[in-house]
Amino acid sequence: MSGPKWLNEESFMLSISPTYLLYYVPLIITISLVFGATRHEDTSLILKHSAHTARWITGFMGIIFAILVVVEWLI
Amino acid sequence: MPHDPNVIEVDEIRVDLRHRPLAAFLAWLLPGAGHLYQRRYAKGSLFMVCILSTWMLGFALGGGHVVYASWQPGDKRWHYLLQAGVGAAALPALVQSNRMQKFTDQRGATSPGYQPLWGGFMAPPHRPVIEDRTDEVSAWFAIHGAGYEMGTWYTMIAGLLNILVIYDAYAGPLAVPISGKRKDPEDADKGGGDKDSEPPDGPPDQ
Numbered sequence: 342m343s344g345p346k347w348l349n350e351e352s353f354m355l356s357i358s359p360t361y362l363l364y365y366v367p368l369i370i371t372i373s374l375v376f377g378a379t380r381h382e383d384t385s386l387i388l389k390h391s392a393h394t395a396r397w398i399t400g401f402m403g404i405i406f407a408i409l410v411v412v413e414w415l416i
Numbered sequence: 417m418p419h420d421p422n423v424i425e426v427d428e429i430r431v432d433l434r435h436r437p438l439a440a441f442l443a444w445l446l447p448g449a450g451h452l453y454q455r456r457y458a459k460g461s462l463f464m465v466c467i468l469s470t471w472m473l474g475f476a477l478g479g480g481h482v483v484y485a486s487w488q489p490g491d492k493r494w495h496y497l498l499q500a501g502v503g504a505a506a507l508p509a510l511v512q513s514n515r516m517q518k519f520t521d522q523r524g525a526t527s528p529g530y531q532p533l534w535g536g537f538m539a540p541p542h543r544p545v546i547e548d549r550t551d552e553v554s555a556w557f558a559i560h561g562a563g564y565e566m567g568t569w570y571t572m573i574a575g576l577l578n579i580l581v582i583y584d585a586y587a588g589p590l591a592v593p594i595s596g597k598r599k600d601p602e603d604a605d606k607g608g609g610d611k612d613s614e615p616p617d618g619p620p621d622q
Contacts, residue, residue, distance in 0.1 A: 364566050367473060368573065371466040375577045378459050379584040383427035387459075 450585030474570025501575025
């Protein structure tokens, strides 16, 4: 697989395939929509809250991922 | 105007929760059904599609073996407690578990004459299940690999999300959102919340 070394399948964290991350997509959609819809009644507000939740969770996980990559790089 | 505790207002939308316990029970039995009973059709449809599709996707990823009820030494399937959050969809596992129990001998092994119902749909594995030994659970892991793990997670998350939905059917939206205030019907004509405001910055209310 081409691309940055840290993204190669052989050196990827825990040796998992990057395609494994696709499992994340349906989960984040469902979780965000349900979180949004259990806090609002108005459809536009549900969608806004869902987008906000998805961004926040993705960002949080991205930060954790970045930290782990740095830690892996250091050791 | 008499105060009706079953009527709330959120995001400037009046919501009649009707018979709350019945709505909560329906929401557990079939995700979204409680909201459909309350005539909250959009949210009911959304919950039904999101939760059931997640649950079924997880079920399929795990080859149909990730949802079963068992509380035996070596196979304490605590995951089922969360998976059962989706209600009727997980109930066949209890029937299968009861049948398996009848065919389990005193040593904790499955009797030779055991045949699961419905082609093994949601049936627990043959017993005994012993960690680090070759048994039916290890075969499921070997066949489905990561799908078995992810299927278990998907079905558990779907069950957990439905708990939020059950609460929403019983009591309305979980937290008072900054974008709209929940008000008594008596105060409804005195002005509402800011419908168009953004959700708050920082972590969402979870």
